[in-house]
Amino acid sequence: MNTKPKCLLLLAAIVCNICLxxxxxxxxxxxxxxxxxxLSNLDxxxxxxxxxxxxxxxEFYLLxxxxxxxxxxxxxxxxxxxxxxxxxxxxSDFPKALDYFFQFKAIPQxxxxxxxxxxxxxxxxxxxxxxxxxxxxxxxxxxxxxxxxKHNDSTGIARCYYELGYLFFYQxxxxxxxxxFDKAQEIYQKQENERKLFSCLSAIGCIYxxxxxxxxxxxxxxxxxxxxxxxxxxxxxxxxxHNIGVYYTLDSAYALGLEYLLMGLERRITIKDKxxxxxxxxYLGDHYIMVGQPYKAIDHLEKGLALSDELGTKTxxxxxxxxxxxxxxxxxxxxxxxxxxxxxxxxxxSLMGDRVAEELGASKTQYEVLKKQMEISALKDKQxxxxxxxxxxxxxxxxxxxxxxxxxxxxxxxxQKKLNQILAEKSKKIRSQNEExxxxxxxxxxxxxxxxxxxxxxxxxxxxxxxxxxxxxxxLKAPLRTIGSxxxxxxxxxxxxxxxxxxxxxxxxxxxxxxxxxxLEDLLAYSRIEKAQNxxxxxxxxxxxxxxxxxxxxxxxxxxxxxxxxxxxxxxIKGNPSLMTQLFQNIIxxxxxxxxxxxxxxxxxxxxxxxxxxxxxxxNGIGIDDAFSEKxxxxxxxxxxxxxxxxxxxxxATCKKIIKGYGGDxxxxxxxxxxxxxYFTLPKDN
Ligand code: ADP
Numbered sequence: 013m014n015t016k017p018k019c020l021l022l023l024a025a026i027v028c029n030i031c032l033x034x035x036x037x038x039x040x041x042x043x044x045x046x047x048x049x050x051l052s053n054l055d056x057x058x059x060x061x062x063x064x065x066x067x068x069x070x071e072f073y074l075l076x077x078x079x080x081x082x083x084x085x086x087x088x089x090x091x092x093x094x095x096x097x098x099x100x101x102x103x104s105d106f107p108k109a110l111d112y113f114f115q116f117k118a119i120p121q122x123x124x125x126x127x128x129x130x131x132x133x134x135x136x137x138x139x140x141x142x143x144x145x146x147x148x149x150x151x152x153x154x155x156x157x158x159x160x161x162k163h164n165d166s167t168g169i170a171r172c173y174y175e176l177g178y179l180f181f182y183q184x185x186x187x188x189x190x191x192x193f194d195k196a197q198e199i200y201q202k203q204e205n206e207r208k209l210f211s212c213l214s215a216i217g218c219i220y221x222x223x224x225x226x227x228x229x230x231x232x233x234x235x236x237x238x239x240x241x242x243x244x245x246x247x248x249x250x251x252x253x254h255n256i257g258v259y260y261t262l263d264s265a266y267a268l269g270l271e272y273l274l275m276g277l278e279r280r281i282t283i284k285d286k287x288x289x290x291x292x293x294x295y296l297g298d299h300y301i302m303v304g305q306p307y308k309a310i311d312h313l314e315k316g317l318a319l320s321d322e323l324g325t326k327t328x329x330x331x332x333x334x335x336x337x338x339x340x341x342x343x344x345x346x347x348x349x350x351x352x353x354x355x356x357x358x359x360x361x362s363l364m365g366d367r368v369a370e371e372l373g374a375s376k377t378q379y380e381v382l383k384k385q386m387e388i389s390a391l392k393d394k395q396x397x398x399x400x401x402x403x404x405x406x407x408x409x410x411x412x413x414x415x416x417x418x419x420x421x422x423x424x425x426x427x428q429k430k431l432n433q434i435l436a437e438k439s440k441k442i443r444s445q446n447e448e449x450x451x452x453x454x455x456x457x458x459x460x461x462x463x464x465x466x467x468x469x470x471x472x473x474x475x476x477x478x479x480x481x482x483x484x485x486x487x488l489k490a491p492l493r494t495i496g497s498x499x500x501x502x503x504x505x506x507x508x509x510x511x512x513x514x515x516x517x518x519x520x521x522x523x524x525x526x527x528x529x530x531x532l533e534d535l536l537a538y539s540r541i542e543k544a545q546n547x548x549x550x551x552x553x554x555x556x557x558x559x560x561x562x563x564x565x566x567x568x569x570x571x572x573x574x575x576x577x578x579x580x581x582x583x584x585i586k587g588n589p590s591l592m593t594q595l596f597q598n599i600i601x602x603x604x605x606x607x608x609x610x611x612x613x614x615x616x617x618x619x620x621x622x623x624x625x626x627x628x629x630x631x632n633g634i635g636i637d638d639a640f641s642e643k644x645x646x647x648x649x650x651x652x653x654x655x656x657x658x659x660x661x662x663x664x665a666t667c668k669k670i671i672k673g674y675g676g677d678x679x680x681x682x683x684x685x686x687x688x689x690x691y692f693t694l695p696k697d698n
Contacts, residue, residue, distance in 0.1 A: 050079040050088060057095065066099040073099065086123050090116060094132060106139050126163045130156040134175055141179055149179055170199035177215060190219045210239040210248055217255060226263040230256060250279035254292055261299050270299055290316045290328045297335045306342040313339060330359040482539045488532050495525045534662035538669065541591060545673045551589055553582040557616055560597035571612050573604045578617035583625050585694050591670045598663040599690045603631030605657055608685065623696050630689035636682040645678065
């Protein structure tokens, strides 16, 4: 992978971190303010809760819950939810209480204390018990019990047993109730928790009292009484004294019964327990009825009735009406008795109505609770679905991104691979091209070296040739002169001795020497061309032509040649006068020399075209075969047997060399028997 995506990712991470850090810094001050407010609201809520002001406690717990949720303070959220549930439970708003308890239950297990979970289960169980849904109540109690057992919380276990005992006692299932109370008692005994032990003993006593096992009931009540006194539980002592009085009375131990009932009443008066006092008055009334003292009975029963009026408890009222009716009947005051029976009957009807209404209310509450539960479960389901959808979406996005990244990486990998392949191929090609180039360079260098070598050799050869031509033509002139001189001497001094053949031979020697002389002259002229070309000046070609013609005057007259000159066409050119004269002279002399059956007729003219001049010198001579039109410009090229025409075969080669030296061209156009035209070009401004 290349470094570019890495750099981008790193940059993104740094930007995110900076953003988070700045966000954290900003939140820091707000956090501490909220935290202070949360703790203050919690303190207030706790205080109101301890003082049983549940409305106020609810108000502050709600504020605290809101702040705790905003700051994600889980411990505080847990406390608020439990306490709000408890507040609504105390205010008998069971649907709301259950709502908060279930919210607490919905929090993940690892964010809660097991003890709190067990307590909340117990609170829910109690609510269902109140609502008459004993099965649900039992289940939640069991859930709490299992949790306490799981965490070896013996106090919690004892508490659950106690609550279960109470649940079954409430349902008049005394056997099961006693079994749970026994278990609770056993644990409390081990723990030496006497306060709780007192509650258990008292409860078990009541169970035995309810099943008419009065001796055992009294035994438990006395044990409870001892503990209540020892622990100074005043209300507990009053209740236990009352219970003992009731059981003694039921066991026909009236004196003892009366004694304990009166003690119970006295304690209840002392601790201002009006509810308890109503109970005491009722049982004292019943006691006096049983022992045949109806007046005393009515006295207590009416005191109870007055307190019941004060507290507005219809149930106690009805019980009191019934007892008063019985007391009047014992007294023989049947109208009064009848009157109270009627009161009793009316109240009972009203109570029945109230009970029905209460049951209806309970059903309604149950319905609301059920509805709430269904709403919660629907909400949870929706939450689950939302979470699932969110997870699916998240998974989908992750997979999508994964595939995109994979695709990108694969594409990147393959394109890189392909690129590398192409690069490798290209480098290979370049390498081979470089090798070829190097080879070509080597060859070129070699060729250049060879060329340089050849040039050097050529230059050397040319120099040699020039030197040879010059030396030959120059140095050979001396022996030739000697031959000429001695031939003349031989002819003068010994000519009278020669016969005809000797004279003929002498003639051959003189001709040969002449030809040799001409050859040397021509060669010398040829070899001097290059040097002569260094001397340039403006020339009038008309003058050049006339000089050449005057040089050829003898030949012209001898052959009766006619010369036509297009004077007006002959231009001025830059060049060497002697070379130019030689050029014109050579061509004109050839035209005269190679004449046919008629006297020679030479025509000289020039045409200007573009940047050059084209000169034309034509004759009416024997003509030249096309096959030799180029060959004739080579050195020593002659188309005829020696003797027929004079010449050395160097004239046209010299012309070509002069023309080439000026950058021009030379050629011939001819037909055998019809004459020839020699053309040559010269630049206008050379
Ligand atoms: P030469 O000394 O023989 O004239 P040149 O080099 O001048 O040598 O000419 C070469 C040959 O070209 C001549 O020998 C001749 O055969 C041929 N030649 C040149 N000029 C003419 C012409 N005007 N007509 C016919 N033949 C010619």
